[in-house]
Amino acid sequence: MTRRLNRLAAIVGVGASKFGTFEDKLGRELFADAFLEMMNSIDRGINIKDIEAFYLGSAAPLSFEGQAHLAPIIADQVGLANRPATRVEGACASGGLALREGIIAIASGLYDIVLVGGVEKMTNLPTSEVTDVLAAFSDTPYESRVGITFPGAYALMATAYRHKYGLTDEQLMAVTIKNHQNGALNPKAQFNCSISDIMISRLAKIKEKGQPVPDWSSEMDFLKDLQANPVIAWPLKLFDCSPITDGAACVLLVAEHLAKSFTETPVYVIGSGQASDYSLHGRKDLTTLDGAKEAAHQAYDMAGVRPEDIRMAEVHDCFTIAEIIATEDLGFFRQGEGGRAAEQGLTARHGTKPVNPSGGLKAKGHPVGASGVAQVVEVWQQMRGEAGARQINRDVHLALTHNVGAHGATCVVHIYERR
Amino acid sequence: MTRRLNRLAAIVGVGASKFGTFEDKLGRELFADAFLEMMNSIDRGINIKDIEAFYLGSAAPLSFEGQAHLAPIIADQVGLANRPATRVEGACASGGLALREGIIAIASGLYDIVLVGGVEKMTNLPTSEVTDVLAAFSDTPYESRVGITFPGAYALMATAYRHKYGLTDEQLMAVTIKNHQNGALNPKAQFNCSISDIMISRLAKIKEKGQPVPDWSSEMDFLKDLQANPVIAWPLKLFDCSPITDGAACVLLVAEHLAKSFTETPVYVIGSGQASDYSLHGRKDLTTLDGAKEAAHQAYDMAGVRPEDIRMAEVHDCFTIAEIIATEDLGFFRQGEGGRAAEQGLTARHGTKPVNPSGGLKAKGHPVGASGVAQVVEVWQQMRGEAGARQINRDVHLALTHNVGAHGATCVVHIYERR
Numbered sequence: 063m064t065r066r067l068n069r070l071a072a073i074v075g076v077g078a079s080k081f082g083t084f085e086d087k088l089g090r091e092l093f094a095d096a097f098l099e100m101m102n103s104i105d106r107g108i109n110i111k112d113i114e115a116f117y118l119g120s121a122a123p124l125s126f127e128g129q130a131h132l133a134p135i136i137a138d139q140v141g142l143a144n145r146p147a148t149r150v151e152g153a154c155a156s157g158g159l160a161l162r163e164g165i166i167a168i169a170s171g172l173y174d175i176v177l178v179g180g181v182e183k184m185t186n187l188p189t190s191e192v193t194d195v196l197a198a199f200s201d202t203p204y205e206s207r208v209g210i211t212f213p214g215a216y217a218l219m220a221t222a223y224r225h226k227y228g229l230t231d232e233q234l235m236a237v238t239i240k241n242h243q244n245g246a247l248n249p250k251a252q253f254n255c256s257i258s259d260i261m262i263s264r265l266a267k268i269k270e271k272g273q274p275v276p277d278w279s280s281e282m283d284f285l286k287d288l289q290a291n292p293v294i295a296w297p298l299k300l301f302d303c304s305p306i307t308d309g310a311a312c313v314l315l316v317a318e319h320l321a322k323s324f325t326e327t328p329v330y331v332i333g334s335g336q337a338s339d340y341s342l343h344g345r346k347d348l349t350t351l352d353g354a355k356e357a358a359h360q361a362y363d364m365a366g367v368r369p370e371d372i373r374m375a376e377v378h379d380c381f382t383i384a385e386i387i388a389t390e391d392l393g394f395f396r397q398g399e400g401g402r403a404a405e406q407g408l409t410a411r412h413g414t415k416p417v418n419p420s421g422g423l424k425a426k427g428h429p430v431g432a433s434g435v436a437q438v439v440e441v442w443q444q445m446r447g448e449a450g451a452r453q454i455n456r457d458v459h460l461a462l463t464h465n466v467g468a469h470g471a472t473c474v475v476h477i478y479e480r481r
Numbered sequence: 482m483t484r485r486l487n488r489l490a491a492i493v494g495v496g497a498s499k500f501g502t503f504e505d506k507l508g509r510e511l512f513a514d515a516f517l518e519m520m521n522s523i524d525r526g527i528n529i530k531d532i533e534a535f536y537l538g539s540a541a542p543l544s545f546e547g548q549a550h551l552a553p554i555i556a557d558q559v560g561l562a563n564r565p566a567t568r569v570e571g572a573c574a575s576g577g578l579a580l581r582e583g584i585i586a587i588a589s590g591l592y593d594i595v596l597v598g599g600v601e602k603m604t605n606l607p608t609s610e611v612t613d614v615l616a617a618f619s620d621t622p623y624e625s626r627v628g629i630t631f632p633g634a635y636a637l638m639a640t641a642y643r644h645k646y647g648l649t650d651e652q653l654m655a656v657t658i659k660n661h662q663n664g665a666l667n668p669k670a671q672f673n674c675s676i677s678d679i680m681i682s683r684l685a686k687i688k689e690k691g692q693p694v695p696d697w698s699s700e701m702d703f704l705k706d707l708q709a710n711p712v713i714a715w716p717l718k719l720f721d722c723s724p725i726t727d728g729a730a731c732v733l734l735v736a737e738h739l740a741k742s743f744t745e746t747p748v749y750v751i752g753s754g755q756a757s758d759y760s761l762h763g764r765k766d767l768t769t770l771d772g773a774k775e776a777a778h779q780a781y782d783m784a785g786v787r788p789e790d791i792r793m794a795e796v797h798d799c800f801t802i803a804e805i806i807a808t809e810d811l812g813f814f815r816q817g818e819g820g821r822a823a824e825q826g827l828t829a830r831h832g833t834k835p836v837n838p839s840g841g842l843k844a845k846g847h848p849v850g851a852s853g854v855a856q857v858v859e860v861w862q863q864m865r866g867e868a869g870a871r872q873i874n875r876d877v878h879l880a881l882t883h884n885v886g887a888h889g890a891t892c893v894v895h896i897y898e899r900r
Contacts, residue, residue, distance in 0.1 A: 068487045068590040088622070130540070130541055130572060130614075131571065131617075131618040131887050131890060133757070134571075135620055135760070135890065138757070138759055138763070142757075145756070145757060147891070148569060148571060148581075148582070149570045149571065151549070151570055152566075152568065163582060166586050167589070169590060170586070170589040172484055172485075198550075199549050202548045336565035336567075337563050337565060338556050338565065338566045339553065339562065341557065353563065471550060
């Protein structure tokens with residue numbers, strides 16, 4: 063059965079804060095940065111009074127920042143006090159879920175103009191505590207309490223994938239290298255630098271200290287050096303993992319009939335899919351996310367398009383293996399071929415299927431509740447030709463976002479069209 | 482502007498777990514109790530495969546139980562793995578927000594059959610830690626971090642109200658006594674006992690220990706004794722405060738055209754309103770919740786009914802003062818007259834405007850994310866004449882629920898019709 067919304071939503075503005083570590087800011091202040099940029103991005107402007115409702119994706123603001131009930135507080139912060147303000151949580155897919163609730167709310171007829179945002183302020187806690195908070199997104203009695211944190215869960219997937227399809231370290235590294243190349247061109251990225259940049263700066267420090275100079279003649283050499291890139295959970299190493307990040311992003315959705323009154327080039331959300339999945343121990347296959355496949359199926363079906371039609375995608379690369387699996391679950395490559403595709407450059411910015419031109423979670427950063435919305439910011443910029451130095455060199459009239467909570471227990475896919 | 486949904490939702494089944502303290506159960510297991518009761522409450526039955534999506538209200542499962550990302554985990558627990566499962570958080574209004582998202586999702590055309598539930602497992606932590614978690618629902622830099630927990634916040638409101646309208650202790654106590662009278666008739670209630678029952682049991686213990694017997698000749702005497710009913714935050718005493726509770730509740734929503742295929746007597750949700758509010762320091766008046774008034778206005782407007790039409794209401798009596806303010810914000814009584822109305826018995830089960838026939842949060846218990854959904858369970862039972870010993874003695878064809886997050890930063894009001 064094809065699922066249909068009573069009416070579609072269009073994006074008419076986007077904004078994002080800088081991603082990184084911001085000791086002196088509250089989450090609500092990062093959100094305000096994103097909101098102000100969004101307000102300024104609307105070609106024909108908007109009166110803030112016309113924004114009718116607010117959906118916020120945030121994964122664990124109580125644990126990270128000691129602030130729950132964040133939606134009305136942020137609404138007040140940005141001048142939207144009194145508006146319906148609803149927080150949605152689906153672990154690292156919280157942002158994607160907030161987008162979906164905004165789209166559904168517009169389709170319901172209740173609102174014409176809805177703000178959707180995501181925020182996470184993660185760096186207040188030490189890394190080990192952040193890992194513990196994130197581990198609570200797993201099925202705790204069966205997973206985190208018996209020792210599986212997320213690097214471990216994704217390492218299990220990588221191991222299963224390696225066994226089944228012969229994944230190589232070089233394939234994982236190709237994802238890292240590509241996403242850092244893109245992130246180096248993204249001024250908002252937490253790691254606004256390529257692996258080469260990182261390598262050169264490390265070499266400079268090593269020489270400064272008079273230590274023995276390592277034999278790195280390429281990015282791959284650097285990533286293969288276990289001193290530079292230590293194992294976190296085999297086969298995943300440090301540079302296979304997305305970082306801990308503070309950041310916020312938001313988009314303004316309007317009912318499709320209003321879109322052109324805000325801009326000549328709105329981006330319509332033509333497909334939306336969402337699915338859940340069993341905990342890891344209940345799955346038949348660890349090399350794919352059934353929830354992502356189902357969410358993608360729903361989104362393609364609603365949009366009436368096929369994987370081969372998609373011109374670019376932002377996918378949930380919390381770990382490099384996750385990007386490889388994502389490109390297969392979305393139907394871009396056959397199962398078992400995602401690693402090779404990355405190695406061959408097919409997912410590079412000017413490849414046949416650009417994936418994560420923003421730098422992805424790996425280089426742009428991963429403020430967990432904001433990531434699903436930040437993906438939409440990149441889609442908007444690429445579709446409108448506003449991505450600057452990282453602009454894809456083909457017209458992007460169809461794009462896709464893929465946002466995953468935990469190890470795929472929540473999956474959300476959206477498809478966008480510029481018309 | 483009257484807000485309209487593209488189509489209405491109807492309730493065709495409800496269920497609740499027992500409310501109380503359950504050391505040996507996970508939140509997901511309490512939810513399963515509620516779900517099984519709900520499945521059995523559907524007059525003509527349903528195939529579980531027909532449930533298309535799930536919205537969960539839960540306020541702080543990570544902090545209370547170490548389990549975030551609860552929606553897909555509960556979906557799996559009750560046999561709905563793979564369905565879109567979305568958690569909504571609005572502090573103690575999380576359940577009401579989940580209901581509203583379910584209604585919106587049906588109106589969007591995306592789903593015809595949606596499960597809405599709420600759960601909170603609060604008693605794992607000691608009381609002081611629960612209070613700290615709940616305090617994070619306030620505007621923390623301006624409230625909890627400078628010492629205002631929720632009993633304190635509501636005490637401020639009670640003090641302002643007392644000053645402005647001459648609130649008496651007896652008026653607050655009238656709310657406590659009434660809600661315990663109702664709770665005594667509710668087998669699911671955490672305090673399935675009247676204040677008299679509590680007093681008699683205390684007296685028996687006092688006599689057993691040979692201690693001096695207090696001079697209690699009425700429920701009021703008992704509540705006025707500061708040994709029995711100590712001050713928590715003046716003027717609020719122990720029996721002005723709702724308890725800490727484990728519990729879950731759920732309802733099944735279907736698109737209105739399908740309702741009669743599940744039961745001859747569905748309950749239609751004909752009005753829905755939601756609003757936010759400033760933090761306490763930003764408000765003009767502490768004796769009313771502007772968010773509740775706005776949400777009520779929206780709900781009445783959508784439903785096309787007036788406060789005087791409502792035959793019963795479940796309101797958010799997290800503290801006795803909150804119930805008094807609620808009955809005014811909802812337009813049942815004029816501002817400043819809610820306390821007197823309670824004292825005169827107008828809100829009693831057989832009064833002119835029955836409020837909280839379930840026992841309310843005070844006696845039924847307050848598992849914070851579940852409370853907004855548990856209110857709907859009571860509405861369903863009263864509207865269908867299935868409330869047993871606590872059945873209201875007039876036909877309840879129109880009812881209302883009022884669910885508040887924190888000190889009113891989130892407010893949700895729904896109106897129901899049996900037809």
